[in-house]
Amino acid sequence: MASTSAGQPDGRSSAEQEALDAMRPHLHGMWAAAAPSWGERAAYVDERAAPIAERLLALSAPQPGERVLELACGPGGLGLAAAGLVGPGGEVVLSDVAQEMAAIAAARAQERGLANVTTRVLDLERIDEPDRSYDVVLCRDGLMFALVPARAAAELARVLRPGGRVALAVWGPRERNPWLGVVLDAVSAQVGAPVPPPGIPGPFALQDAGALAGLLSGAGLADVTVGEVPVPFEAASPEDWWALTTALAGPLATLLTSLPADAAQALRARAREDISSYRTPAGTLQIPGVSLVAAGRRPG
Ligand SMILES: C[S@@+](CC[C@H](N)C(=O)[O-])C[C@H]1O[C@@H](n2cnc3c(N)ncnc32)[C@H](O)[C@@H]1O
Incomplete structure (x- = not known):
């Protein structure tokens, strides 16, 4: 591992840290298991998340000749878009903790003939x-x-050159993202x-x-901003919504496939019922969603 300034920035004890470290391979393995679903739906993911990508690229403004690192890239749509901005003299590294995700991103870069894109397996908590x-x-x-989000924030600040920029997106409040919150609520009710x-x-x-802004400022980043991007979820039917959302749910997808058949059926029925309030007169679903987009700069 490269030199790192990230110790235990959140003040956890060594025992707590060890317990978290023991969980990592399991969580990362669940993302690896979700990779084929993400690969199959990469075009859909990019289309739905296009407004987020547009905002992140506007905030970070990659310039010709620059080096860009995308963390947790999944199928890599965001970094692939950045490759056109840095041009042939620049470089984009698409990275993910799951080798299976990085391989999908690599194949997509190759399909596009992007010689300025490489891929790496990187954990965003230990870059x-x-x-x-x-x-x-x-x-x-x-x-x-x-x-340990504080560790990840410290790590992304560390790999930035002085004056370098970060732009990232996370999901906004659960109650404003019922397209996914309803699934989590239904699963929680089902498993008790x-x-x-x-x-x-x-x-x-x-x-x-506010906490997100504090996380980035706490890592030493300057000029931190946090805004919102609406990301509504549109689906032809409740079945389509359920199929798409659960296929891309990462660790949650593993939990769902492990449920007994009757429990899985009850869960689907409960979730379909809960989501029906977002039905349009045409029978399709229009479900609200909002992403937080944050940006900052390493001083210097
Ligand atoms: C919700 S997906 C987002 C994928 C992609 N960024 C996109 O927007 O299409 C989350 C991604 O985070 C990756 N991931 C989860 N934990 C990670 C970690 N500790 N370090 C790096 N990547 C991680 C997963 O493998 C997965 O590809």
Whole structure:
């Protein structure tokens, strides 16, 4: 691992840290298992998240010749868009903790003939890259899966050169994202316990805009801003909504496939009922969603 200034920035004890470290391979393995679903739906993901990508690229403004690191890239749509901005003299590194995700991103870069894109397997909590090695760090819907978000924030600040920019997106408040909140609520009701369990990161772990800004400022970043991008979810039917959302749910997808058939059926029925309030007169679904987009700069 490259030199790192990230110790235990949140003040956890060594025993607590060890317990978290023991969970990592399991969580990362669940993302690896979700990779084929993400690969099959990469075009859909990019289309739905296009307004987020547009805002992140506007905020970070990658320039010709610059080096860009995308963290938690999944199929890599955001970094692939950045490749056109840095041009042939620049470089984009698409990275993910799951090798299977990085491989999908690599194949997509190759299909596009992008010679300025490489891929790496990197954990955003322990970025195995030298200090001050990137002009821009991007991350769409990845930071909230960090077991120790303060460590991840310190790491992304560390790999930025002085003056370098970060732009990242996380999901906003759960109650303003019923397209996914309804699934989590239904699963929690079905299993009789909160999902994700307390202390385990999930899609809404960084849903508070003030806390997100504090996280980035606490990592030493300057000019931190947090805004919102509407990301509504449109689906032809409740069945389509359920199929798409659960296929892309990462660790949640693993939990769902492990449920007994009758429990899974009851859960689907409960979720379909709960989501029906978003039905349009035409029978389709229009479900609200909002993303938080944050940006900052390494001083210097
Ligand atoms: C919700 S998906 C987002 C994928 C992609 N950024 C996008 O917007 O299409 C979350 C991604 O985070 C990755 N991930 C989860 N934990 C990670 C970690 N600790 N370090 C790096 N990537 C991680 C997963 O493998 C997955 O690809």
